[in-house]
Amino acid sequence: MLQHNILLICRSFKKYYGTFCINLIGLSTGLTAALFIYLWVHDELTVDTFHEKDRQLFQVLKNTPTESGIFTMDGTPARLAEALAKEIPEVEYAASVTNSDWSSGKGLISYNGTRINAEGQFVSKDYFNVFSYSFIQGDQKTALSDKYNIILSENLAMKLFNTTDDVVGKIVEWKHEGLDGLFTVSGIYKQLPANSSIKADMLLNYELFLEKNPKLEDWRNSDPSTYLVLRKDTDVDRFNTKISGFIKSKNKNSEATIFLQHYSEKYLHNRYENGKPAGGRMAYVTLFSIVAVFILLNACINFMNLSTAKAMRRFKEVGVRKVMGAKRRTLIFQFLLESMLMTSLSFIAAVVLIRLLLPWFNEITAKQLSLSFDPRLIMGAFGIAILTGVVSGSYPSLYLSNFNPVAALKGKLNSHIGELWTRKGLVLFQSMISVILMISTWIVYKQIELVQTKNLGYNRDNIVYFEMGANDAIKDNKAFESDLELRLQEVKRIPGVLNASNFRHSITNRQGGTTDVSWEGKDPNNSIEFTDLAGGYDFIETLGIEMKAGRSYSRDFAAEQSKVVLNEKAVEVMGLKDPVGKVIRIWGEDQEIIGVTKNFHFQSLYEEIKPLFFDLSVNRRVSKIMVKIKAGSERETLEQLGKLYAVHNPGVAFEYAFLDSDYQALYESENRVAALSKYFAGISIVISCLGLFGLAVFTAERKKKEIGIRKVLGSSVFRIVYLLSGEFFKTVFVSLLIAFPISYMVTRKWLDSFAYKIELSWWHFVGTGILVLLVTGLTIGAQAVKAALANPTKSLKEE
Template identity: 90%
Template structure:
């Protein structure tokens, strides 16, 4: 029986070849898109899930009240992990972590003439009790028994020693912003998997970081991240209540509160509103799951519509089979089997397409996805295929198996009103999905365009930055300042260089800050978090940050390190009138306000502009250099900068980055979502057009005799075209009207996550509606014109 059914299905595919091709293209395209999305979503959902203590592993987050609401950040007081582990019985282990590029970029590690520039992390003693690492050599329990021990990743060890054997005990040199010296390799660890968000090639002792940055010992300052493992029986909600005021218990002037977020959930839930997670990358995961379902539904709808539309060709087959004794369940089984076979063939085509386009997809998404033997992937692909087969074949199988036997054999089968409305409803749903996807994609692109073109309050074009170099090993402050000034003067002499300065931290997404600021008239019961941005002379001028009043730092004045420059927001929240000349206290040091800059964006556009002060950094061994280059001379100027860098750092590659690239990296997820949305929206439109085309062909065939009679009676070509296309246009127009409010709600919800966003206008929607109507007209109209121009004698010769 199965063999007989397969033979009939193959004959049907061959007989109705056009329908078979349309269905195969539609289903295989839909499955390809759905499986690509499955690969991406599965990878997103497994980020950081590999740690053994994942269920009890949390990150401590800090909420600080500001004038514009509660600001949530990862940075916490430097001694928080240590204090929580000692004072909270529910804490099994706690660790502090901060990147070595916290202020001035990569360091330089060298051994026997091999020199490698890389980033590292400072981690506290319980780091390996919190996170899961596998050691190739060494013992994680004694890894930091000495302050000058260093741990290397497997990849870095291979680059440095050409082996991972007998490496423990070797002495390497590490140079990074004053932390210059010899370190003993105490262990080699395996690389973390690609879906790890916290990883580094070098791990250093956290106590060295605190020695270098003693001001962080103040409980009002924040920068390192704090992670902990709670005991299994701990109630997280109750523990959050316990630690909420922990910082205030250490410093009565603190207003910041603490809360826990599960570490493996933070990657997907990294947006906060008034101190609570409200979304983040999880919104994109949900979005693409919905897109995948919509695309598959589009493909299934095509199959259902085309299968029922060609029913008039198959009703005699069904009638004969019923006469021969076929039960309804047998017919249902056959048509479901036909659907499953079609989706199985489509799956084969989809796998070929995925293998072909996977390198491109990995490049777009920035991932390392593969089609290896993965039980979850295989089950996922089979599940999607089976579900698609059942959904697409359910309605046609029930419809075709329910024909009236006598009517079928007489050739008098009528098209029921319910069938027509069902088909129209499916076309309406298809069109609505396409309109929603097009509008959503357009809105995403317009918002990204705003992000890319918005005036940030500083100039980021043609500005390059790099590290001064860790080869100087200068210990003396005065010698460092003299060498830095000499280096900047050398850079400024290079043709094409407009200005140069040194700086610290990040310009595009500065986090961290302090509440340890006092001024006359300050409310003692209200703390305000200020962000600090450290830069040397000419920093404000290099970025073209506009001064509102006063002046910036200048070499023409003495004792500039006791001066401070604020932004407008800082003056506003402090409530200062005529701020220039007034003295405020920062980190227990008096600072005279010499100038106020206009507000500029030093964080992403998800955030409101926050209070900020500039910190002259010449005394802090800051070795990041920023250079503004004349437009059109970038290549020649960079070559000369590279030669100068090589003079001071022989054998070290000249690595640089453009400031506008750093800024674009903030919106990497949004850019990738925009690109993927564009392609998935196009796929949805193509599938919808295939369905409309197939229906137009069958509609024209079903009405060919009616068309012939109308033409004989004098009907014009355009009247016939209207007859064939009118219902399609009405259905699509209704779909557009329904899609508009749905699209508006989706777009508004996404845009609300940005502090600065585009305005939704009528033409975002009207333009999409016109586009969809044009595509519908081209898809259906071409077939309608062809049918209207046909010779009526060919359709009426049998009458």
């Protein structure tokens, strides 16, 4: 019986070849999009979940009250992990790790003449009890027992030694941020999985970091990140209540509170507004999961509509089968089998398409996705295919199997009002989803355009930066300052260089800060967190930051390191009038205000501008040099910079980055979403148009005699085109009226996550509506005109 049914289905596919092709293209396209999204979502959901103590592993986040609301950050006091482990019994292990601002600057590691720029992190003694690493060599328990121990990744060890064997015990030299010295290799760890957010090439002892940065011992400063492993069965809500005021117990003037977030949730839930979770990448995971469902539904709707629309062709087949004794459940099984077979063919086509398009998809998403034999992945993909077959075949099988055999054989089977409204409703749903996707994609693009073109208060164009490297002969800070000045002057003499300076912190997304700032008239109970930005002479000028009052740092004045430059926001929160010349106290030292800059964005546009002061750094081992290059001379200037770099750092590759690339990286998620939305919206439109085209063909065929009679009676071509396409346009127009308010709510909610955003305008919606109506007209208009121009005698002489 199964073989017989399959034979009938194959004959049906052959007989209704046009319908078969439309369904195959629609379902395979929908399945391809859904499976791509499934691969992407699966990868996103597994980031950082590989750690053995994943469910007990948390990161400590800090909430600080500000004038514009509560600011949440991952920078915490340097001794927080140690204090929590000692004083809170629920904490099994705690680890401190230098955050991205400190670790993002690469240092220079060398061995026997091989010199490599590498990125390191300083981690405390319990780090390997918190995070899961697999060692190739060395003992995790003792690897950080000495302050001058260093643990290398498998990749770095291969670059440095060309092997991972017998490496432990070897002495390497590392230079970074004044932490220069000889280090003993105490371990080699296997490269972490691709779905790990930890990107360090090596790990060093946290105590050495604090020794070189004693200011961080103060509980008023925040920079490193803190991670905890809680004992099993710990109530996290109660624990959060318990530790909320822990920082205040160490610093009575602090208003900051702390709380926990699951470490593996940090990647997806990385945004907070006013101290509360406000989405992050998880919003995009949810968004694209919904998009996948809607795209599949669109494809299924096509199948349903075309199957029921061609019912008039198959009612005699159903009538004969019923007269011959076929039960309704047998017919339901046949039509469901037809749907499953169509879905299976579409699934095979989708897998082939994914194989071909996966490299392109990986390039767009910046991932390393693959069609692996992961049981969960395979089960998920098959589940999507089976569900698609059942959903797409359910309504047609119930509809076709319900025909009255007598009426069917007499040819008196007419469409009832319920069927027509169901079909219209499905078309309306398809159009509505396409419109929502189109409007959302447009809004995302306009917001990204704003982000890319907004005046940040500084000029990031044609600014390149690179690691300064280290001169082995330098032993003290004064000699370093002279060497730094010499190098900057050499850089400035290169043709095409407009200006140059040195800096340490991230310029595009500076985190960290301090509350150790006081001034005359400050409320002792008021704790305000300031961000500091470390740079040298000409730092402000190289970035093109405008001064509002006073001056910036200059070599023409003495004792500049006892001077400070603030931004407008800092002056505002301090309540200072005529601030230039006044003295404030930072980190226990008097600092004279010599200038005030206009506000500029040193964090993402998700955040309001915060109070900031510039920290002049010329005799500390600042790791990076920034160069402003004349437009049009980038290639030649970079070549000369590379040659100069090679003079001071022989054997080390010249690695540089552009500041505008760093800025774009802040919105990588949004850029990926914009690119993916564009393609998925296009797929949804194509599927909807396929459905409309198929329905237009069947409508024209079903009404061909009526059209012939109308033409004989003198009806115009325009009137006949309106007859065939009018209902479609009405349905699409209603879908626009429903889609507009939904689109507004969805896009408004997304835009509200930005501190700086575009304004939604009526033309965003009307423009999309006109485009949709135009596409609808082109899709069904050609078929309608063809039917209207057909010779009426051909249709009237049949039967």
